[in-house]
Amino acid sequence: MTEPLTPVASPPANGLRTALAWTHTARFLTTAARLDQLPTSLLPEIAFVGRSNAGKSTAINTLAQQRRLAFASKTPGRTQHINLFSVGPKDAPEALFADLPGYGYAAVERQAKLRWQQVMADYLAQRRNLAGVVLLVDPRLGLTDLDQRLLDFVRPRIAVGEVKLMVVLTKTDKLNRAESTRALAAAQEALADHVTEDADVGLLLFSALKRIGVDDLAASLREWADDCRARWTAAVAPAAELAAEAGTARADAAPTDAADPATPPLPPTDPAVPQP
Numbered sequence: 380m381t382e383p384l385t386p387v388a389s390p391p392a393n394g395l396r397t398a399l400a401w402t403h404t405a406r407f408l409t410t411a412a413r414l415d416q417l418p419t420s421l422l423p424e425i426a427f428v429g430r431s432n433a434g435k436s437t438a439i440n441t442l443a444q445q446r447r448l449a450f451a452s453k454t455p456g457r458t459q460h461i462n463l464f465s466v467g468p469k470d471a472p473e474a475l476f477a478d479l480p481g482y483g484y485a486a487v488e489r490q491a492k493l494r495w496q497q498v499m500a501d502y503l504a505q506r507r508n509l510a511g512v513v514l515l516v517d518p519r520l521g522l523t524d525l526d527q528r529l530l531d532f533v534r535p536r537i538a539v540g541e542v543k544l545m546v547v548l549t550k551t552d553k554l555n556r557a558e559s560t561r562a563l564a565a566a567q568e569a570l571a572d573h574v575t576e577d578a579d580v581g582l583l584l585f586s587a588l589k590r591i592g593v594d595d596l597a598a599s600l601r602e603w604a605d606d607c608r609a610r611w612t613a614a615v616a617p618a619a620e621l622a623a624e625a626g627t628a629r630a631d632a633a634p635t636d637a638a639d640p641a642t643p644p645l646p647p648t649d650p651a652v653p654q655p
């Protein structure tokens with residue numbers, strides 16, 4: 380039986396504090412204009428996606444408790460690269476956040492739109508260490524066709540639980556209680572298709588301005604990262620034992636994004652190292 384989609388529940392207060400302390404460690408790692416320019420990483424990566432101006436960069440800044448870590452702006456289309464941030468101890472990062480360019484901004488010329496659509500499609504379908512997608516949605520617009528098309532790129536990975544999904548309704552400071560309730564119900568309905576037995580799909584009311592949902596989002600992202608690392612370690616441990624028994628080295632086994640995306644990534648044994 381498929382569980383109905385309910386808004387995420389808050390974990391205990393001490394868990395929230397440690398999760399926020401964890402997201403506060405976010406720092407810039409690198410930027411890339413194309414998928415093949417992104418460093419291969421063995422760390423769980425969490426992508427922030429959504430329409431232009433939805434509040435992706437602001438959400439990252441709020442989680443990081445920094446004003447200008449990710450470049451937020453009133454002008455839509457500001458983020459034009461994939462920007463990566465590492466999270467966790469400096470000498471042993473535990474996850475990456477990826478701020479992706481927004482879509483749906485009318486003034487972007489057609490060629491640029493098509494190019495970015497391809498980058499996003501490739502990223503969502505092929506990025507091997509992708510652990511979760513945070514889809515930021517302006518509740519006054521709801522989930523649009525573009526949002527659904529974006530989700531379609533990653534739908535098979537969400538359906539089997541390989542990639543988790545959190546839909547964050549942003550700027551709820553602009554809504555009254557009744558509007559928030561309606562927005563939640565509409566999003567639940569729009570997401571119904573993605574809720575399968577194995578999928579991990581969450582829904583959250585959020586405001587960077589009023590700090591609504593910030594703690595809960597931090598807690599979910601931390602849990603995703605921990606869960607992913609544990610799963611990857613468990614998946615690889617038997618293979619590593621066999622390899623050790625057979626005396627084979629595993630140094631050449633690092634995942635690449637060109638490889639079969641269905642194969643689970645290897646566990647993060649090393650911090651993310653940008654590669655040329």
Ligand SMILES: Nc1nc2c(ncn2[C@@H]2O[C@H](COP(=O)(O)OP(=O)(O)OP(=O)(O)O)[C@@H](O)[C@H]2O)c(=O)[nH]1
Nearest residue numbers: 431432433434435436437451452456457458481587
């Ligand atoms: N009232 C309110 N405004 C917000 C909130 N979050 C973001 N904004 C504003 O929305 C605008 C867009 O925010 P960004 O974070 O730059 O949006 P983005 O999704 O990164 O946009 P692109 O980089 O163009 O894709 C800025 O003016 C933010 O100040 C919020 O929670 N409440």
Ligand SMILES: [Mg+2]
Nearest residue numbers: 435436450458
């Ligand atoms: Mg941005």
